[in-house]
Amino acid sequence: MNQIVRLHRDDTLRRDTVEPVRTAAPESAEATLARGHLWLRFPKALEAEFAADTLEPRRRLLVSCALLGCLGVVLGSGNVNEATPEIAALVWRLVWVWMALAMAGLLATWLSPTRVRQGWHAEFITTLLGTAMSLLVIWMATASRADTAITHSAMAAIPVMYSCIAARLRFYWSLSSALITFGAYVLFVKGFTPEQAQMATGLRHLMAMSFVFGLTANYAFEHRERRNWLLRRVEQHQREALLQTSAQLQLLSTQDPLTGLHNRRQFDATLQQAIDKATWDQVPLALLAIDVDFFKRYNDSHGHPAGDTCLIEIARVLATQAKVHGGSVARLGGEEFALILPDHTPHQAQHAGESVCTAVAALRMPHRDSTVADHVTISVGLANWQAEPRDTPQSLQDRADRALYRSKAQGRNRLCTELPSDQADNSPVQLASPIPAENLAPPVDDQAEADEERCQETLEGHFLSLRFPEPLEAAYIQHNAEPRRKQLALTSLLGLLIFNVSAILNRSMFGDIQDSVLNFQVWVSAWVLLLTTFIWFTPRPLWREALYSLSTATVALVSTWVFSKSQLTSTLSYSVCLMLIPMFSGVAARQPFWFTCVPSVITSLAVALLLKPVGPVQEIVYGDNLFMIVNNMVYTLILAYTLEHGLRKEWLLARIDGLQRDALLAASQRLKALSVVDPLTSICNRRQFEDDLDRIWGECLDDQRPLGMLIIDVDHFKLYNDKLGHLAGDECLKLVAALISKTAQADKGLAARLGGEEFGVLLPGGSLGESLQLAERIRQTISQACIAHDYAPSRHVTVSIGVASLIPQDGMDRISLFATADKALYEAKRSGRNKVLGPSLPDPGHHRRLNRPVDVA
CATH class of the missing domain: 3.30.70.270 (Reverse transcriptase/Diguanylate cyclase domain)
Structure with missing residues (x-):
């Protein structure tokens, strides 16, 4: 018996210690991703890493958005003189004070030393500036008695929407700004006349819906950013785990678990490489076959644990000798070893073999039952590579084995070289019915590997056009086709319900519109419901998106036409609600960017072409409304682009995560197989x-x-x-x-x-x-x-x-x-x-x- 199985639990490379797939720690990225982060907070350590990773990109974004916001304030204040004539001078002074404070805050944020920068600094300054501008607009509505001051107060929503969508403030900062603004509007903007009170009430409803959409989009932005960051972390961890598993896999597939030397599998590969190099470079090559003398007697006499220790010590000496002579040593099985010696002439190889014998004997490990010496010795057989077509790695090993046998026959504890007659027989000895070892590692999934590479390339390319290469694009469209069908159908019903209920509640604001015209709008709603049915049964995902986009644009166009039939200022003021229609498409329905463009552009064009103001007051109201609707169109397209880009990025990361997880599982299975299956016989080890x-x-x-x-x-x-x-x-x-x-x-x-x-x-x-x-x-x-x-x-x-x-x-x-x-x-x-x-x-x-x-x- 060469070796007896050891029944203690400290065995090298235990199967349960090399399992790469482990349960994630409660505060790890994997556990957080699986658990979700509805409250937009990570565990403390993970939150600190997230804040540190996103600090500089967030700071640059907020500073850039603040500069653009200052430009928007200047443009939005262009009609202050007409909207609030009695306080215009004071308003302009306050606007310039706000601008000065904004510039000071931006400089402080941009020039602050790196060591003192915190993630909340830029968030706080942006929130403060946006909220201050909203409060300034609200104050204007309370300080001026003009009707246009009330209609102009709808501008108070713009800083909040800008912060939510363009600047993408963290959700809780946006929520605080929205609550402060809406609370101040409800408390202070009452109107001085019944008509003003009526307009203020309608604008409160619109502001509430705008803030709901804006905060929903803002929440989605941050939630997706956090999820993508987690996916990146998980991808990084899995990549590290794959590398570690590959290293373990390589170790288990090439290393003998007892001695740590190369095993038979690696020996065969190393020998073939050495022969190829020797043949190509025309340099010599030698092979030493090594056997421990009377090792079975050693096992029987000293016990198998001592036998294992003996083999480990001999392996250590052979590894040292291999390093000294520039060779490679392997354990072939039991007490048998082999040493490959590249660039060794027969004389140099013989000297190396004698050194190996001397080094093992120098260990002086006692051997009670050896008839050669009172300590452990080895026998060595030497064979040299012959660069001839008939010579093969198997024949080289066979010659070394025969030389080893002669060494043992001549008394052991010595080195013998191959005889000249050995050179005449170069055919390896084989059994009549050999059984080849099974291939333990399953074939690599080339398709999965190519898919992961394609995903990585697409991710690195940033897909700014919101298009993936085929077939990734087809896979992306189909991956959530069924959820999108349900979402589009439900949001169609919800959108029509909200729009019509809002119109009913504010019917008094456009009292001069005939019932027949309003009935036409109801008929259009029914037509949209019919399209919703088509959306449910349409087999193609892109057709569903197109039908929904067309339905939304139709509602916006018809609603604008209905409002154009009124001559009331309150109706014109209420028409700002049209900006919510494309926003509903982008936020609630989450339509892709290019489909959101249709209702956004049509709504803006319809307002510009169909609404005709009458008189100077309506001109001011119309200008404010057009500014807010176009401004909202920009925000809607920004949020639609950002949401779709984030969704596509999330899908890519999730796909990469899934592919890497599958690869990790496959590597784990191969690792298990290599750790529990004997590489020679393919049965359990x-x-x-x-x-x-x-x-x-x-x-x-x-x-x-x-x-x-x-x-x-x-x-x-x-x-x-x-x-x-x-x-x-x-x-x-x-x-x-x-x-x-x-x-x-x-x-x-x-x-x-x-x-x-x-x-x-x-x-x-x-x-x-x-x-x-x-x-x-x-x-x-x-x-x-x-x-x-x-x-x-x-x-x-x-x-x-x-x-x-x-x-x-x-x-x-x-x-x-x-x-x-x-x-x-x-x-x-x-x-x-x-x-x-x-x-x-x-x-x-x-x-x-x-x-x-x-x-x-």
């Missing part, structure tokens, strides 16, 4: 054997069922390896493993390779008799396979099997089950091999009955 033993032990303890265990050893396998070479030995182990696994599975047993030529089988619910029967079937199956072994007495490969079974009890150690099976295996080998033996029992008759060897006929 000893790590999985331990995990299965823990699990099944617990199940049998709960159910009070027996648990059977088989320990299987290939007879005379060292002779097989020494005579036929390690390549043939590997093929033999593959075939034996396949036969053991297939036979065990038929009885619901779990087979694993424990190390070297040793295997184990767990039989849940298996009594001693059932375990002995399974062991006998396995022994017969391997014997009947007739795998040639000319150096064994039976002339074919056989196995010896130790069997144990017990019912787990509280306080019982799992090692007892393994120790019993291991002891029975040694008895089977001492009694002639090719036998199945169970545990020795106190009852002599039962002892003879169980321990009676089963011989092969």
Whole structure:
């Protein structure tokens, strides 16, 4: 037996310690994203990171918007002299004071030292300036008795809307500004005449709806910004996890878990690379095959934990020697190692091999049962690469193996080189029926990888035209087609309800409009409802958006025509409500930008062309309304663009997150496979054997069922390896493993390779008799396979099997089950091999009955 499975819990690279997908911490970006952030607040540490990451972009945005806002104030104040003639001079002085304070605040924000900057500074200054301007407009409506002062008071909504949509203030700052402005308007703007009071009431309704839309859009902006930031964080974390998992995957797929050296898989790849380089550069190459002398005796005498320690120490020395000589060392299995020596002539390789022998002997690790020395020694075989077409990596390994065998035949603890006659036989030895190892890692999903790359490129390109390359665009349109169908249908009904209820409540403001004209508007509403039905049944998502956009534009156009039939100033004042129609399309319905453009542009053109003011007062009101409607059109298009851009970015990030999560899961599965499957035989390794033993032990303890265990050893396998070479030995182990696994599975047993030529089988619910029967079937199956072994007495490969079974009890150690099976295996080998033996029992008759060897006929 090369190695016995260790049943303690500090095994290197445990499966549960390399799992890359972990439960997210409660305050992590992943947990926050899954939990949601309806209150627009993250956990304290995450909130601090978010504020730090967004500080400079927010500061630049708010300063730029404040400068544009100052320009807007100047433009919006152009008709102050006409709207409030009696206080115009004072208003202008207050406007210039506001401008001075705005410039001072902007300079303070822009020039403040980096170390003292806080995220709330720019937010506070912007909120303060916007709210102050709104309060100034409200004061104008209370200080002037002109009708135009009341109609002009609708301008108080513009700073709040500008802060919500253009400047995109944080939601709670926008909410505070909106509440202060609306509260002041309700408290102070009453009007001095019944007509003014009527107009003030209507404007309060419009202001309330405007603020609802504006705050809804503002909330959506910040919520999406925060979500996209979280998605970015998650993407970064997952990318780091993927890199870490790839590193672990590479480690598990190339590293021997016991010694930390390269395993057989990496050795094959490294040897091929070294041969390719040697052939291309026409430089020499040598290979050392290394075997620990009498290691099986060392294991039997000193114990398997000591044997593992011995291998670890030898591996450390070989790694040092490989570094000294510029080579690469690998553990091929059990006590067998190989050292690749690039750029080494035969003489240099021989010197390196002798140094390796000397270095291992210098460890002076005691070996009681060695006939060579009183300490651990190694035998080394040397072969040199021959740059000839007939030479192959397998033939090079075969020559090194034969040189190693000569080293052992000549007394061990020495180096032997390949004989000249070795050069005549370059064909590798193989079995008649080799079983190739399975490919543990599933093929890479090229489509998913290309999709992620396409998403990353699109994200980096910023998609300013709000268009993705195909097929990303088609996937984006279809991803929420069904929710959009419901949203458009519901918002159609909601929009018509709000619009008509508002018109009914404010019917007195346009009393000169004939009922027939209003009935026509009702008929248009019914027509829009019909279009809503088409929206519900239309199969194409873009057709639904187009129908909704057309319906909204139609309502705006008809409503403007209806208002144009009135000659009342109150009606003209109320017509500012038209600006809410395209805003409803952009905010409530969340229509894409290009579809929002249709009702926005049509509404502005309809107001400009259809409404005809009569007299100087209406000219002032009309100018204010047109300014606010066009201004609102700009805000609506800004918010529609920003919302769609944010939505598309969120979709891209979510798609990347999903693709990376799938890749991480696939890598995790490959990682699990590599960590629990033996790379040579493709059955479970000893790590999985331990995990299965823990699990099944617990199940049998709960159910009070027996648990059977088989320990299987290939007879005379060292002779097989020494005579036929390690390549043939590997093929033999593959075939034996396949036969053991297939036979065990038929009885619901779990087979694993424990190390070297040793295997184990767990039989849940298996009594001693059932375990002995399974062991006998396995022994017969391997014997009947007739795998040639000319150096064994039976002339074919056989196995010896130790069997144990017990019912787990509280306080019982799992090692007892393994120790019993291991002891029975040694008895089977001492009694002639090719036998199945169970545990020795106190009852002599039962002892003879169980321990009676089963011989092969």
